[in-house]
Amino acid sequence: MKRLPLHTSTYQNYVREFSRHLQRLGYNQPSWESQPASLREFLHQMEQQGITQLESITPKHIQEHYHYLLERPNQQRGGLLSGSTVEGHLYALKLFFKWQETLGTIISNPISGLIFPRHTQPERAILTIEQINQLYAACGSLRDRALLGIFYGCGLRRSEGEQLNIADVQFRNQLLYVRQGKGKKRRVVPMGKQVAQDLQEYFYQERSQYLQKQTEDSQQAFMLNYYGQRMRGQDYSRKFKLLLQKAELPSSYSLHHLRHSIATHLLEGGLSLEQVRDFLGHNCLESTQIYTRISQKYLASQTYGNR
Incomplete structure (x- = not known):
């Protein structure tokens, strides 16, 4: 409005x-x-x-x-x-x-006692393991693989991907640090061996190709766009849409669907709700439990494993 x-x-x-x-x-x-x-x-x-x-x-x-x-x-x-x-x-x-x-501006809170009908969220769409593999197969650069590693392999939110700095990624320990997640919550995300390798190869073999104007921010940023600046949300979304197109997958998927997908795949792989909660940076288990409500019939047809 x-x-x-x-x-x-x-x-x-x-x-x-x-x-x-x-x-x-x-x-x-x-x-x-x-x-x-x-x-x-x-x-x-x-x-x-x-x-x-x-x-x-x-x-x-x-x-x-x-x-x-x-x-x-x-x-x-x-x-x-x-x-x-x-x-x-x-x-x-x-x-x-x-x-x-x-x-103390008001004595009585006019909304505190009111109850409104809850909007029913549609079932969250996820990508299958096969579709994730299709995305990796469609990657045309190390940066594309790093993008998938950040948002699928590490389950970051788009805003967290924007803020990711070089100092936040430890290849040797295979750890990624989210310094300021939702609600200013910090967390440490373990990286799988392949994800850590993808991010490391992008950093050492390709990142310097994008670094043009060496501003203080671009020197710190882990992911750089075509112009040598920090990758922003629209940059990530644009790159992901191109990957979807190359992989011949629906354009309705977004970066956040990668986060939904890894959460579901990890639960199906045997991780506990508490472990997935910490991985995603949720404040409470209720936020994570939504992933357990994905259709069991749908998940039964999926096999979680290494790509």
């Missing part, structure tokens, strides 16, 4: 400070941009009703906003907002009001 105007100076300040609060908590850039936008939309609606103080907001106002979101058009894709998008708006309000409650 377009940037909605806020005329109340305190509301404007809440949106600015909420963004900074999310950054301090360790949320990634998309979150500390989208969630303040959700708050802005809600506060704009409050202004339209003449409500210019947080203390005047009641649970009824939250419920009315929820029903408004259910009927609001999606201005980018048409139709209505998806269930997950509506949940994202509500999550932003929960974070904001909890924060204000902690600060």
Whole structure:
């Protein structure tokens, strides 16, 4: 939705400070941009009703906003907002009001006692071992193999791949360090022998070909794009789409599907939920358990092993 105007100076300040609060908590850039936008939309609606103080907001106002979101058009894709998008708006309000409650700005949290219907997530798609092998066969460079090693072999999130530095990869010990994962959580990811070899070969044999302008950031970054700069999310996604095309696989797959896939394959290979949780950097087992709900009939046809 377009940037909605806020005329109340305190509301404007809440949106600015909420963004900074999310950054301090360790949320990634998309979150500390989208969630303040959700708050802005809600506060704009409050202004339209003449409500210019947080203390005047009641649970009824939250419920009315929820029903408004259910009927609001999606201005980018048409139709209505998806269930997950509506949940994202509500999550932003929960974070904001909890924060204000902690600060003592409000005495009563208007959203704390409300319960909303949960959006049912569709079953997570994964790539089969055969499809993973197809991707490796389609690699045209050592960098392509390193990309698969980072997002499939190590299960990194896209934002974690962006932040990966040379100092974070230890070839001898076969360890990869995620210095700042989701929620600023750090973790150490063990690399399989082949993954470590792929990353090492890219680093020593090919990385220097991409290094052009030796800025401080490009010297530190492990993965470089065509222009010699740190690989960003769009760079990784573009390269992955090309790999999918070469491998004749559906273009609907994304980098995050590689993370889903390795999680499922590791569980099928015998790792415990706790081990996979630590590998992925989840805060709780509930986040990891979603991978156990993949159809057993589907997984029964897969064989996990070395490529």
